[in-house]
Amino acid sequence: MKVMTSFSKLYKLLIRSKTGLAGFIIVLAVIIIAIIANWIMPHNPAQNDLSNTLLPPFWMEGGSTNYLLGTDNLGRDILSRIIIGSRVSLLVGVFSVLLAGFIGLLVGVLAGYYGKWIDTILMRFVDSFLAIPSILFILVVLTVFEPSIMTLIIVIGLTNWVAYARVVRGEVLSVKERDYVRASKSIGTNNTTIITKHIIPNILSSFIVISALSVATTIILEASLSFLGLGIQPPDVSWGAMLTDGRDYLATNWWIATFPGIAITITVLGIIFLGDWLRDILDPRNTLSKKGGV
Numbered sequence: 001m002k003v004m005t006s007f008s009k010l011y012k013l014l015i016r017s018k019t020g021l022a023g024f025i026i027v028l029a030v031i032i033i034a035i036i037a038n039w040i041m042p043h044n045p046a047q048n049d050l051s052n053t054l055l056p057p058f059w060m061e062g063g064s065t066n067y068l069l070g071t072d073n074l075g076r077d078i079l080s081r082i083i084i085g086s087r088v089s090l091l092v093g094v095f096s097v098l099l100a101g102f103i104g105l106l107v108g109v110l111a112g113y114y115g116k117w118i119d120t121i122l123m124r125f126v127d128s129f130l131a132i133p134s135i136l137f138i139l140v141v142l143t144v145f146e147p148s149i150m151t152l153i154i155v156i157g158l159t160n161w162v163a164y165a166r167v168v169r170g171e172v173l174s175v176k177e178r179d180y181v182r183a184s185k186s187i188g189t190n191n192t193t194i195i196t197k198h199i200i201p202n203i204l205s206s207f208i209v210i211s212a213l214s215v216a217t218t219i220i221l222e223a224s225l226s227f228l229g230l231g232i233q234p235p236d237v238s239w240g241a242m243l244t245d246g247r248d249y250l251a252t253n254w255w256i257a258t259f260p261g262i263a264i265t266i267t268v269l270g271i272i273f274l275g276d277w278l279r280d281i282l283d284p285r286n287t288l289s290k291k292g293g294v
Contacts, residue, residue: 013281020277026270034087041080042066046235049075054253070255072245078255081237082263088238089267092152093219099157101211104164105200111165112172113195123169126162134159138221142230152231156218167210171203205282212275216268223264239264 014020033040055071056063063070069078111122141155175181176199184194225231226240227247234241239260246257 017277019273023270023273030267034090037084041083043077043080045080045084045237069259072256085237085239089219092222093215096153096156096218097214100160103161107165108168112169126165129162175202209279216271
């Protein structure tokens with residue numbers, strides 16, 4: 001009953017927020033498209049058709065309703081490639097954030113709760129990671145190991161955890177000084193129980209918000225790496241790789257790069273809108289948490 005009440009309250013708050021609702025609809029649509037991609041693609045996204053190369057979108061002269069958004073220089077259907085590319089973007093975005101979030105949460109909680117020498121060692125480790133440009137580290141790893149979806153998830157996750165660690169540490173330093181935590185310590189509650197029942201539940205709001213926004217930046221990062229040729233490799237399809245395919249045709253066949261660029265923009269904006277709404281709702285100090293955002 002409590003779960004149903006909570007969902008009902010969130011639903012009402014979401015309906016009141018225009019940006020939050022727009023973000024939720026966009027994100028939900030992208031997730032559904034990624035899940036059912038194999039059933040809704042009109043063509044094989046990797047199949048070349050040299051008899052139908054560089055066809056414009058269907059509303060332009062020379063276009064065809066068989067290829068609604070046109071074809072690329074190898075005759076591959078742009079719409080089908082965008083649909084299947086959503087799966088790659090979500091997989092890399094979500095799972096790399098889960099990996100980074102897990103590492104950052106673990107390091108931040110240990111550093112913030114135990115403090116002293118543990119905090120000193122872990123934070124110096126974090127500082128050493130911050131001293132290395134993340135994009136440089138990613139490029140080096142991807143040139144050594146064969147780029148793949150799994151490689152991207154691991155390397156992005158291992159470079160983005162420091163932001164989580166610092167945020168979580170700051171939250172833990174505040175939460176552990178509250179009266180209910182002190183009361184638990186005074187009655188002899190062990191540290192593991194305090195961390196799992198009192199610390200982590202009270203920092204989850206900040207963790208969820210930063211995770212949601214990190215998915216957006218990770219999708220852009222994956223597209224950037226694929227654009228440079230260090231991301232997803234053929235025959236797999238990604239939006240960044242599609243931008244690379246259309247780079248040399250911008251002046252004459254603009255649709256090859258434009259539509260995947262639009263897909264990236266809409267998806268990232270949707271995640272940002274939803275993340276901003278979550279921040280407003282989950283932050284008890286924000287008056288918008290009572291109104292549902294803007």
